[in-house]
Amino acid sequence: MSNAESPERPLSAGHLIVAQLEREGIQRVYGVPGESFLDVLDGLHDSPISTVVTRHEGGAGFMALAEGRLTGLPGVAMVTRGPGAANAFIAVHTAYQDATPMILFVGLIPVADRGREAFQEFDLSGWFGSTAKKVVMLDDPAAASRVVAESVHTACSGRPGPVVIGLPEDVLTQPTGTSRTVQPLEVPRPRVAEADVKELVHRLERAKRPLVVVGGEGWTAESGQELIRWTTDHSIPVLADFRAYDAVPHDLEGAGSFVGSLGYGRSDHAARLLDEADLTVLLGTPRGDVLSDGYTRGLDSETVLVLPGDARGHCGRIDQFIAAHAPSLALDLVTTPTAPDADVAWFKAARVAHDRFRTPVPESAADSAHVDLTAVMAVLREELAPDAVITYGAGNHALWPARYLSHGSPASLIAPRNGAMGMGIPAAVAAALTFPEREVVSVAGDGCFLMNGQETATAVGYGAAFVALVVDNGCYATIREHQENAYPDRPSGTHLTNPDFAAWARSYGAYGETVRSADDFREAYRRARASGLPAVLHLVQDPAVRAPGSAD
Incomplete structure (x- = not known):
């Protein structure tokens, strides 16, 4: 029986963490065991959550990051104290720069030992504060469920990213006085304002060489396919950000609008499209360093930027910023009546060049x-x-x-x-x-x-x-x-x-x-x-x- 199914028995903080992870829909946790979070490991013993024991904390972190990218739920990794946290740091940095939801639990020294150079002691916020969306310390055992729920919400909301939760080993074993988990927090997907979509449509109708660049997380089969069908119908080429190549399907009945990717390994024709576009619509990704060949391409074209959070990481012009979930906006866009008058020859040449390159x-x-x-x-x-x-x-x-x-x-x-x-x-x-x-x-x-x-x-x-x-x-x-x-x-x-x-x-x-x-x-x-x-x-x-x- 899972922890979440035992309401009559008050739980320790460690067991309550597991119960909340179950309620959040987490299927697996990846990690290297440590004596600092034994109570969480004990909670996982009878849990339907699968505990995947890895050979290195860096591997555990990368597995959690990968599951976050595949499922949209944050992948979860568990490591211990200074050396374990240091090994997992690479995955947190990757999740932060890649905008991927992830949660890293770090077992820590007892509260009373802080500041005394205790065995494997380190400053959790000092280490992770600049490369995580949030760093939180569980000092109150009764807050275990709330901290987990808020961390899952933070990892998935806005621009996704990693959350690091510190677990002092003495706090984990303390009774919470409850077995009740909390209701998972809904990740907001605000509807795009009709006026924003109309303004974007007007820009597309004025442009002769519009270009769409897709990236980020959250793309579905429906949003990707519909965007490719719509852009194909209107002769608008679509590029992908670096290593976001699966955002949209590449071949739509052998003649879709996907014409390659930007960043390292990109083709010369993809770079030319970025240079020649008179309107660039960035869906889910900023125009950053790698996408723009080191801040040198596409910076001055008319630009529409669609991101779920702020414009962090973007360089160059922004003529319209839409704070929205890009795949949702794509579905709104393709159902809006519009008749862009794009340069068909430019579009066809891009498709021919991409077919040759690939x-x-x-x-x-x-x-x-x-x-x-x-x-x-x-x-x-x-x-x-x-x-x-x-x-x-x-x-x-x-x-x-x-x-x-x-x-x-x-x-x-x-x-x-x-x-x-x-x-x-x-x-x-x-x-x-x-x-x-x-x-x-x-x-x-x-x-x-x-x-x-x-x-x-x-x-x-x-x-x-x-x-x-x-x-x-x-x-x-x-x-x-x-x-x-x-x-x-x-x-x-x-x-x-x-x-x-x-x-x-x-x-x-x-x-x-x-x-x-x-x-x-x-x-x-x-x-x-x-x-x-x-x-x-x-x-x-x-x-x-x-x-x-x-x-x-």
Whole structure:
């Protein structure tokens, strides 16, 4: 019986936290156990919430972040004191910059020991105050339910983000005098004012080269499909913000309005669209650093900005700001009578350029010693289910899936928008647990993979099946590329010594296989998928290859 179903028995603060998480609809918590929050762990013992024990706090945090992105509810991670909190910090920073709902519980020293340099003591607000939406300390055991409910609300409201909750270990064991949880707080989705929609429509009708840029969280199959249908009908190209590629479907009966993405790895034609647009409508994302090529593109065009919170992170013009949930506004927009007179030739040229850019052209010369990753992407395009979840971390390896793999549904991409390495494998574990019926593929660089590759053991332990493609080129390729440009013929600090990744995977009880030629990839992928296990395909890549070939 769950805690929430035992109203006759007063609960400790730790048990009441669990009861409130149940009422909030939380399905899983990820974490590394610590003696500072034993009472919460005891509450989870009889709870329907699944406790996923990870091998590192950074992995736990990334799994929570991934679940938050997939479900819209905040993912929950639990860690202990200074060292555990330090390890989880990377996920909090990623959730903050990526605008993803997440809650991190941190077990802390007893209240009476504060300020005495106690074992693993640290300043919770000092550490997390600049990179979380809210930091709260549970000093009153009776407030346990309220603190959890308010934190879930804060994480999901406005611009989503992480909330950090400190749990002094002595407070957790104190009686609360109640077993009652509180009603979850409704996340506001205010209706867009009719006048705002009309003004946006008038701007679209005046523009000759209007451009829509989508991003952020909360996109649904309906909002994405309807926006693409409407913009296709009106010859308005749609771009996605960096690593928000799944906001809208990429192919609508083979001829939709989605024409690529901005940010790292973007095509030249996408950058030109941002430069040439006479109206830019940003739905769910500000025009920030990465989107604008370092604050250099699109800053002076007429701009409509639609965000659920304030305009934090935006640069350049704002001619109309609409404080709204962008997917909801998109649905309002497409049902409003309008007849934009856009430049059809401009739109068609953008679509042709994007089709050319995203079509994989494998290298003509066969290399028996190395895998052509472009050819691998061509195979994946044929093999992947339409709703497959794709994950990756940060590094040059991510250029290939970002360019060549399509997304047909929301919640099908988990990748760090802030460029954090090590996220791909924890994200794949969380995706496989959240959606066990869906295919999950992680594309990982050799450097990125081993930052949290130990979470393969977590996947084996919990039956989370996915296929990880480990691209092995023996170096930190992104940094090496910058190095080669700035300091030619002087490689320094970027070499990697790698294991046999296939054998490494098998040692965990996962499926492992080495692939040295793209010709062998299809059958290897099918064997990995058919194994029903977490699987690692070790792809040996030419160390000199840094990115896909140009198609602009």
